[in-house]
Amino acid sequence: QVHLIESGGGLVQAGGSLRLSCAASERTFNSYAMGWFRQAPGKEREFVGAISWSGGKMNYADSVKGRFTISRDNAKNTVYLQMNSLKPEDTAIYYCAASPYGSSSSAFSSYNHWGQGTQVTVSS
Numbered sequence: 001q002v003h004l005i006e007s008g009g010g011l012v013q014a015g016g017s018l019r020l021s022c023a024a025s026e027r028t029f030n031s032y033a034m035g036w037f038r039q040a041p042g043k044e045r046e047f048v049g050a051i052s053w054s055g056g057k058m059n060y061a062d063s064v065k066g067r068f069t070i071s072r073d074n075a076k077n078t079v080y081l082q083m084n085s086l087k088p089e090d091t092a093i094y095y096c097a098a099s100p101y102g103s104s105s106s107a108f109s110s111y112n113h114w115g116q117g118t119q120v121t122v123s124s
Contacts, residue, residue, distance in 0.1 A: 002026040002098045002113040009094060009118030012086055016122070020081040022096030022115060030054075030074035033099040035111055036081045038092035038120075048094070050104035051079065059104040064090075086122045093117040 003025040012018055022034065035050035049060040051070045058070050067086075072079040079096060097111035105111075 002029075002032065004096050004098060004113060004115035006094065006096050006115045006118040009120045011121045011123065014086060014088055014122055014124050016086050017082070017084045018086065018120060020083070020094055020096075020118060020120070022079045022081075024077045024079075024098065026077070026098075029077040029098075031100070031102065032113075033102050033104055033110075034070075034072060034079040035097045035099060035105070036070065036079075036094060037097060037108070037111075038090075038094045039117075040089075040092040043092075045095070045108065047106040047108070049081065050099075050106060052104045053102040057104045059106055061106070083120070086120075088122045088124045090120060091122050092120060094120050 008020040036048040039045040049070045069082040095117045098113040099110045
């Protein structure tokens with residue numbers, strides 16, 4: 001069982017930056033692809049970005065390309081989401097997730113371990 005704990009959320013003004021972290025308990029963390037998803041009030045959970053098990057392949061939603069960057073440190077069992085040029089529409093609860101399939105999939109069904117989420121609020 002992989003336990004995921006997100007941190008780094010908060011309130012930021014539009015145009016600002018935040019870095020989210022997701023720490024995993026699993027010693028085989030480096031065999032999992034990791035993804036970030038978000039859910040805004042009244043909306044379905046949506047894909048933000050993902051990174052392969054090796055960190056060599058990333059995949060981003062069009063809405064965040066060029067603004068968000070995913071990285072991972074397998075030695076620390078941690079994945080990061082650097083968010084720059086934040087917009088009010090980025091306001092959501094952000095979740096990290098682990099996929100045993102190793103690739104940077106955008107498919108919700110590829111992920112079978114989820115964190116509890118961290119709130120990101122971007123004010124205009």
